[in-house]
Amino acid sequence: MPNALVVFYSLDGDVRFLARTLAKELVMDSMELELVKPHPTHGFMKYFTGGLLAAIGATPPLRPLAHDAALYDLIFVGTPVWNSHPTPAVRTFLKNVDFKGKRVAFFTSYGGNEGKTYQILTSLVPGATVVGHIGFKMPLKMDKEQCATDLLRWAKDLLNN
Template structure:
């Protein structure tokens, strides 16, 4: 059965992991992209990123429509932002029907919060 890796990555760490997972599992891979541009440096990067998590932003995804029908298993990857998953992942799980799929989660972080992030993602999805 086919597997899809869907991920968001801001600085490349999650992308690095996602590509290794996809290659190892012979899975398809899709990087989520948004029209919203977050500041890439300094305090603003953390402020705007953290703020959009806290306010529950669901930025518009600019990917072409993703056909999930061929996939039995979907691996979702995200950086940890403010102890949670990133807004583009929120957009994805709200936009797409994941009922009946086998879901696995992976995250990269700078020191902690992955368990909390996974717990929130499980509740949401």
């Protein structure tokens, strides 16, 4: 089985739930990305700022990372979808890591639809082999147990290939 890492950003908890489930059930290291200047968590500015920054491709600075992605063969990257784009925190991470020779898989959480997220994520990991992606519509509000089951089945297939 490959040496795997789960990397994620979560504001409302959906991606955190998915990432922690993945890391715990499949016994993998994980790290949550944290912005130096945290994103607004309430009100109009939460959505306005997040959607705008995601759409313009912002790459705000991150706090120091808990793990070095270079030490892993397979990296699972989780992000919410904001305004049909990956979050700025995940964009920063992907732009600052050398993925040459790595296998990368993406998982997302969205309210409306994934939009261009998968294509954008793939474009941010040149040199990597993107081995898959999976998305979930509001896992904590819909059927979180089914989402967890589907995520684990998907990840196990990737780990075994």
